[in-house]
Amino acid sequence: MKGAKIARKYLGGGDLAALFEAIENEQKNYNWVVTDHDFFTREEPLKQRLSWTGVFFTGEELTELFVPRRRVTFIDAVLSAYPKEIPVRELQTYKLPEWQSPGYWQEDLELQTPQAVMELVPWDGYELLFLSRRDGLVDSFLRAFPQALDLGETNRRENAVERRITEIFHRAAKERGILLTEKTEKYKYSVFQSLCLKGDEENLEVTDEEIGAEVEKLLRGL
Structure with a gap:
């Protein structure tokens, strides 16, 4: 388990699009659940879709929120990635992740749900945390962004x-x-x-x- 954090200003105008590029679009290979989010968007259908916590997105849908243009800004949120073979009803049995989890500041990092593979955490408007059970993805992100810090x-x-x-x-x-x-x-x-x-x-x-x-x-x- 590894993690990284970075001031979001270093990611540029695309925000999460820059992270997706750094990990070679591995986010598309997972399903995602967005929880505990505060956000801004001008798109009314998207605003309605995000009006409650625990919102499901495929990896392709999540990518389209930021590529080729950013359609939503998450001020705070937890975006959790899960293998596609896990049924959505099983994900609904877990406690919903929260962006203020104290676990993000431990030396031994943990994801908030046992089946998650990655968590992207827009944190308090100015930082992005990236945690993954796949250490190589975090290593790729750290190489792409020298301003990022090893979270653990x-x-x-x-x-x-x-x-x-x-x-x-x-x-x-x-x-x-x-x-x-x-x-x-x-x-x-x-x-x-x-x-x-x-x-x-x-x-x-x-x-x-x-x-x-x-x-x-x-x-x-x-």
């Missing part, structure tokens, strides 16, 4: 930084006699944002000294 490796590094921030934050709060509540715990995430997130880029090469200085600045304001 990035999660591992991000989680390691967050653990260091938590340790330093807890230690500094204890020294200052600050009670750690659910509310104060949330402040540590602003340390990660300040140090590690610069627009679409991530800087995970932060030192304990940098973390400590940012934590001290934060705690002085509490």
Whole structure:
């Protein structure tokens, strides 16, 4: 199981069309179910078709939404690919995937339904996540887009930084006699944002000294 993530601006105007090209149109060999989606389209029939969650598309139909022109923009969604031999009624027995699944940020990636082969996740309007049991498809995508990041490796590094921030934050709060509540715990995430997130880029090469200085600045304001 491998995954990748990329800022959607790097995919160009065709959006998912660029991913389809990178994986040599393998999406056509599967059936797809679209869930938990927020979208925009000017086509009224398409708007009606997407008016509920769990919408079925063949691979050919999904491709036509983006090639030769983009007919719909998914702001948030999960697009799950399944082998064509699986009956639609069987897919209806699974819990519907959600784009905010915490599983996307684990070091050991998982798809949300056991029979899925791929998941495409337009995430919060600006990122695209691509997970697949077929590692070679993700490798092809990473080669086609140098701006894309290996999702599992990035999660591992991000989680390691967050653990260091938590340790330093807890230690500094204890020294200052600050009670750690659910509310104060949330402040540590602003340390990660300040140090590690610069627009679409991530800087995970932060030192304990940098973390400590940012934590001290934060705690002085509490």
